[in-house]
Amino acid sequence: MTSAVVETAQRPWGRLTDHIGLGVVSARFGRDLLEEVLNRTERREKRSRRLPAHVMIRYVIAMGLFFAESYDEVMRRLVGNLRALGSWDDDWQVPTKSAITQARQRLGPEPMKALFERAAVPLATSGTKGAWLARRRLMAIDATSFDVADTSDNAERFGRMGSGPKASAYPKLHLAAIAECGSHAIVGAVLGSCRTGERTLAADLTSTVGPGMLVMADAGLYSYDLFNRFAGTGADLAWRIGASVSVGHLSWLPDGSYHALIYTAGLSAASRARLAEQAKAGHDVPAELARRVRVVEYTVPDRNLDGDLIVVITTITDPHEIGALTLAEAYHQRWEEESALDEIKTDLRGRGEVLRSKTPDLVEQQMWGLLLAHYAIRALLLDAADPAGYDPDRMSFIKGLRVTRRQVTDQAAITP
Template sequence: MPAFTQFHDFIEESPVDIAKLTTFCEHIPDDWVYQATGLSAKATIRRRRLPSDMVLWLVVGMAFFRNEPIAEVARRMNICAEGLADEKLLAKSALTEARKRLGSESMAWLFRQCSNQWGLERYPGDTWHGLQVFAVDGALFRTNDTPELREHFGSGNTSTNRQTPFPMLRLVTLMNVRSHVIVDGDISPYRKGEIPLAKGFMDKLPDNSVTLLDKGFYSAELLLGINKLGDNSHWLIPARKGLKYTLLDKQESNDQLVEMKVSPQARKKNPDLPETWKVRAVTYEVAGKVKTVFTSLPRDKYNAQDVAELYHERWEIELGYRDIKSSMQHNAITLRSKTVDLVYQELWGLVLGYNLVRREASQAAVSHQRAPNEISFKYACQFIASQLKVMAKALSPGNTPKRLAQLRGDLTMLFKENRPRPSRPRAVKISKTRYPINRNAAPLK
């Protein structure tokens, strides 16, 4: 029986009764939550009925219930200091003010505290020739169209001087390719590029690692910097079209050493960069097309075919973004918050929620001697969201390990089947007319 059928049958037939947030609290220690809420710009001494630690969980819960009002999310998760929250406490204005008191720095700090530890965790068979595999890429999100948000975040590029319909912001992350857990990331307005954002967290890469990047991250400073980060740290990136380089090998082959010049502009920004740098160029063929990737992986340790196949794993970070936008956000890429600080807060909560699902799924997979990326994220996310829906009855903290063991046993039905993907040939869409359409015109008779 397919995994999704078993999943929905389980949800409909099995009553769920768990401790409030036990699925998450096992992963995030209370000390981390208290330290995060201590960063709140409006922290107060008195105990509120909507305390910051509960509001923090509310923001994470928003990631799992994108299509529901925030008040309903709070009600589902019983976000209240004592007992069930009343209607006044769950009013939209009260929840908004509580989120403002929490701020975005608390969510950003908690995300990094968790991701820096979870993303570097080791799982059986998670290396490539002894190297941990990571990927860097960016994604765009949009916000509500208000003057404040448009002024801060800016708009996407268009072929004319017109602005895009929505303000845009950029998320760039470093992801563990094998577990799909995000190691670190940064958020900025649209106008800031991906490379400057990536430079801020590349130092999180460990020794004995290889990082996969797309050609948008082609930068001598960035790539050479990865080699200097630690012992045996490498990178892999596709060659750009029209790039000029000098062959250093006497005979041409599919595995060559080449030399390139560092641009004067790059050396002006960073005088420590050399005038030239040497890279390995691996050429291979896919579907009749010849492709070339550059890498710092030495030829005497890693053969060309393995290197070419490794680059295909860069697609895993694209799948991670798909999981965030499709499975968690239900393709609603417009964030719901309407102030600058709350937009940042919501997005940090979204990626933290994503990491929570990924880590729980990874540990469930390992407990059944399977690879972390063999569990379907979509159904694991739905499964965990269903656990958060029933909060009326709390269990004692001592039952948390037992509940998590049961949860991981239930997740076995969510392993993906090893079957070929269906072929979906590209289709040419009908081009849109350049003439305006009168939508009020009478229909033809």
């Protein structure tokens, strides 16, 4: 006990900021991993700096944890505990906002993106409740937007919703993301302008999915091309479609679902009918024109008071693998994606708050920091839920955030 206190109280070697840690966040994104992404993105410093790149990566994640705080206050939270522990170098001062901004500019968004792509992997284990269906990992895609600082550069890069007098007050960054339903962890993300359609952004998420997954998405993301693109990864799909999407009924199945064709856009009614007849006769249809799927239709009266029909198409064509009722119940796990995005927008960022970075590169850097902070907290909650046999859905994200924030301050003097 005594030796531990003496060791903690010793003045640290090297630069003070080399001793900045983020508690559980540092455990998730270790120093070796930071050095790897800095090497890969060629952001390693050529000379010694007061705010080295590996420190700035952690600082940007801390900005996500303490979103409402000023830049210099975030730094004070990271190093403030060092003074109380007698580890503060008398010659060292908290960097100014200008110095922090310059260090963020040197870092750029690339290392933050690379760290997310390298570290944000599915978390659920075989025993994680709510994470699996028929040996398939449940995943969900969704998209949302974030208000960013109203500068000319941000407006040019990200655009505004609407035009003229009806244009949005702030430029908006558009985010398409894929989340693991069981853990609520976001494991893939694409950033872009609000002028870029969510289907276009979502197309770049295919690298994050593959065999052994069941990927779900809402009707707004459906297109024939995008559905086929995700199906081509080897993952199974369960996507809702809207009333405007034509399906060609082929045959009823014992569980009340049915086989059908979906069609590429622009086909005439006569062409669709001809392709359906070919499929009913047992002939193959051209993949560029149509695809055989299974359709599950149902209503959810307690959620949808109007009784609108929910139509989900799936690549799982055998009803004995996953029955219609089971698939319908699983599809509503897709709401976990919306919950994950809401945790970022409401709990981390704060409801109605703006990403205040003034330049597009720093906006993207800040967004990757938010995603990394969210991932670290979700990993912490899963680590707590699994050994206890809890469903991670029962774990409070806000409580996890509070624990993480406390550890940022309490463990600031622990060398990573």
